[in-house]
Amino acid sequence: SQTIHQWPATLVQPVGSPLSLECTVEGTSNPNLYWYRQAAGRGLQLLFYSVGIGQISSEVPQNLSASRPQDRQFILSSKKLLLSDSGFYLCAWSPGGSYGYTFGSGTRLTVV
Amino acid sequence: DQQVKQNSPSLSVQEGRISILNCDYTNSMFDYFLWYKKYPAEGPTFLISISSIKDKNEDGRFTVFLNKSAKHLSLHIVPSQPGDSAVYFCAASASYNAGNMLTFGGGTRLMVKP
Numbered sequence: 511s512q513t514i515h516q517w518p519a520t521l522v523q524p525v526g527s528p529l530s531l532e533c534t535v536e537g538t539s540n541p542n543l544y545w546y547r548q549a550a551g552r553g554l555q556l557l558f559y560s561v562g563i564g565q566i567s568s569e570v571p572q573n574l575s576a577s578r579p580q581d582r583q584f585i586l587s588s589k590k591l592l593l594s595d596s597g598f599y600l601c602a603w604s605p606g607g608s609y610g611y612t613f614g615s616g617t618r619l620t621v622v
Numbered sequence: 623d624q625q626v627k628q629n630s631p632s633l634s635v636q637e638g639r640i641s642i643l644n645c646d647y648t649n650s651m652f653d654y655f656l657w658y659k660k661y662p663a664e665g666p667t668f669l670i671s672i673s674s675i676k677d678k679n680e681d682g683r684f685t686v687f688l689n690k691s692a693k694h695l696s697l698h699i700v701p702s703q704p705g706d707s708a709v710y711f712c713a714a715s716a717s718y719n720a721g722n723m724l725t726f727g728g729g730t731r732l733m734v735k736p
């Protein structure tokens with residue numbers, strides 16, 4: 511069966527520090543991968559998606575970047591965090607050609 | 623521009639009664655719609671979906687209705703249970719979209735009172 515792992519669960523980082531959130535998927539190959547963010551009291555905003563290794567599409571211009579160094583690994587990064595980067599970050603995957611997303615358990619990021 | 627909107631940020635319902643959550647969309651290219659349920663500090667989980675070729679899909683206590691002419695869908699939960707208390711997101715996608723991206727609404731917090 512397929513599983514998705516996302517870590518860490520919570521993170522408190524100072525303004526201006528770097529960020530690296532990791533997401534891995536097991537039990538499938540060539541998944542579509544996604545990073546979403548839920549800001550406080552807001553909906554789910556698509557940040558990045560990837561349909562293959564090294565292929566990253568950005569939906570929203572921002573202080574963040576994403577990389578897919580391996581087929582089942584998706585990383586969200588920032589060189590310098592801003593206060594506005596605080597939120598709940600969610601990784602998700604879907605089989606190619608399917609609309610069924612499976613989400614990870616999320617990372618609560620607080621920038622102080 | 624929000625392409626998927628859930629205009630009610632919260633809804634309170636008595637246990638055993640019907641919960642109706644609403645969602646409106648603007649993009650006429652959307653042809654697949656989903657509902658997700660989210661508990662605090664957890665990732666959303668898939669609940670039910672509907673293709674644009676249908677106007678109703680039912681799964682146990684959950685039914686999704688789609689009105690394409692009005693660009694409106696709704697989720698009915700009957701009977702509502704306290705365990706249904708969560709945030710519900712509707713989502714939409716278009717088949718031309720190679721990455722199968724979902725566009726989510728802002729969510730509706732459902733509270734089911736015992």
